[in-house]
Amino acid sequence: MGQRVLVVDDDPTVSDVVRRYLERAGYAVTLCADGLSALTAYERDRPDLVVLDLMLPGLNGLEVCRRLRTADSGLPIVMLTALGEESDRVLGLELGADDYLTKPFSPRELVLRVQSVLRRSLARPTPAPETLTDGGLVVDVAPRIARLDGAELALTVREFDLLVYLMRHPGRAFKRGELLEAVWGWTFGDQSTVTVHVRRLREKVEVDPAEPRRIVTVWGVGYRYEYLNA
Helix, strand or coil: CCCEEEEECCCHHHHHHHHHHHHHCCCEEEEECCHHHHHHHHHHHCCCEEEEECCCCCCCHHHHHHHHHHHCCCCCEEEEEECCCHHHHHHHHHHCCCEEEEECCCHHHHHHHHHHHHHHHCCCCCCCCCEEEECCEEEECCCCEEEECCEECCCCHHHHHHHHHHHHCCCCCEEHHHHHHHHHCCCCCCCHHHHHHHHHHHHHHCCCCCCCCCEEEECCCEEEECCCCC
16 A cells, blocks of 8 residues: 555545545555544554545544644645535635545545645655745745745645745736646636635735735736745
């Protein structure tokens, strides 16, 4: 078996189907049915990715997501949500989940989402070191490290990828759908995902997130990156 995936869902039917599809794709899978056992399994196994249902007995998925993200800011997390849980889904993204699927979902699509998130979470070698610098914001692309005024930023996989993509294309206004495809690899999906991640990024790279100077809103279009030292 290859990379390790922790699946947290209290529905044994869903868990079994997800396990079989992920194992068929080459992943080593651990199953948990509640939040507390998921945290224990994380400490024991240190999985490469977590598939996390929001509706769990006892400790709910949002709290599990928060604790996992606190323990490891770079841990990829794919959320599973039920229809009608939009507010919880947005909150999950704000807490740092990298992706989500709404139940009922296709197990094949889940495998594709897991593969996509894991690909982006791995440090890939580049032909030459690449450093993006904007005043006190310094992003070393290959080792996936971002610092602001010397302090390392705790960015999720998607936040880092979004920041790099915007910094590589300064001055260009991107629609949310364009960013969804370029950064998430989705040709369709909930564009509020982009909005949530931009808001989280602003909280980490802007002096005043309410008056952003780096990641600016282009009304009626989407977002544009402006270098402060341009």
